[in-house]
Amino acid sequence: MRRISDNNLLNYYIKKHNIENLFDKEILNYAKLHFYEKEEYILEAEAKLEYYYLLVEGKIKVFYPFENGNSMLLKFYRDFNTIGDLELLKDIPILCNINAVEDTYLLAIPSDILRKEYFDNTKLLHHLIDSLSEKLYATINNISYNFVYPLINRLSSYLVEHITDKNYIILNSSYLEIAQFLGTTYRHLNRTLKEMESKSIIKCEDKRIYILDVERLKELSKNIYIKPL
Known part of the structure; x- marks a missing residue:
């Protein structure tokens, strides 16, 4: 210090x-x-x-x-x-x-x-x-x-909190930090991101996540937002 x-x-x-x-x-x-x-x-x-x-x-x-x-x-x-x-x-x-x-x-x-x-x-x-x-x-x-919701809902909520007027989100935290924050493992987080990509909800490019279907993402978030990192 x-x-x-x-x-x-x-x-x-x-x-x-x-x-x-x-x-x-x-x-x-x-x-x-x-x-x-x-x-x-x-x-x-x-x-x-x-x-x-x-x-x-x-x-x-x-x-x-x-x-x-x-x-x-x-x-x-x-x-x-x-x-x-x-x-x-x-x-x-x-x-x-x-x-x-x-x-x-x-x-x-x-x-x-x-x-x-x-x-x-x-x-x-x-x-x-x-x-x-x-x-x-x-x-x-x-x-x-x-405790209540599966990771896909928690992750969607976390991403919704970061949405701006652009069609993408730039993450300020590492994927490991996000996994810890959401109470999961890095591997489970990675699998869930790939699942959301396969459903054309998002597209991941390193620290940038493109939002392909905002309405679907908000639906998955359950309108109960996880406070961001």
């Missing part, structure tokens, strides 16, 4: 993500900019939360470690998001491992200062409630969907 002493860049991210609407100026006076290189750990489970983080550029991976050494991928986050909401509120050790999938910038605010001096701050509390509510909704939605 590198601390970036560039107030212009810090202010750029604050304005870009309208962070001044989330925190009072007194809190933002404590904010610093941290940079993590690709594959570098940001937080490790069981450690003390030193900073409340706001992801302002890059991509991170969140996974839950088990005692037997295995881990479960929970989520990928890209661009603006928050890290450490629950740990900050409950004052508990970090629950999950988080690392940078690509070079990542984080706005860091010391957690001890937030707890000791600003836990009666209405704007901060509203922000934490909103952030936790959104994460809870997305987690319940995605996990429930993964």
Whole structure:
């Protein structure tokens, strides 16, 4: 991790993500900019939360470690998001491992200062409630969907979330990452993509997926969309 002493860049991210609407100026006076290189750990489970983080550029991976050494991928986050909401509120050790999938910038605010001096701050509390509510909704939605529906429906839902006004989607995540996110294996994902190609729903060319039948894809998605990586 590198601390970036560039107030212009810090202010750029604050304005870009309208962070001044989330925190009072007194809190933002404590904010610093941290940079993590690709594959570098940001937080490790069981450690003390030193900073409340706001992801302002890059991509991170969140996974839950088990005692037997295995881990479960929970989520990928890209661009603006928050890290450490629950740990900050409950004052508990970090629950999950988080690392940078690509070079990542984080706005860091010391957690001890937030707890000791600003836990009666209405704007901060509203922000934490909103952030936790959104994460809870997305987690319940995605996990429930993964259990109930076959992969072809989950994958269709994931692709629908990426549709723009173009006739193709450029994936920002690897197929292995997408497989983990959808709760399946790389081989099963590959078979399902080929099945959808054989039905002329999509056409895959490396990281670009052409949508050949939008209506069929939306029908397969069941209108219950998996939140994207």
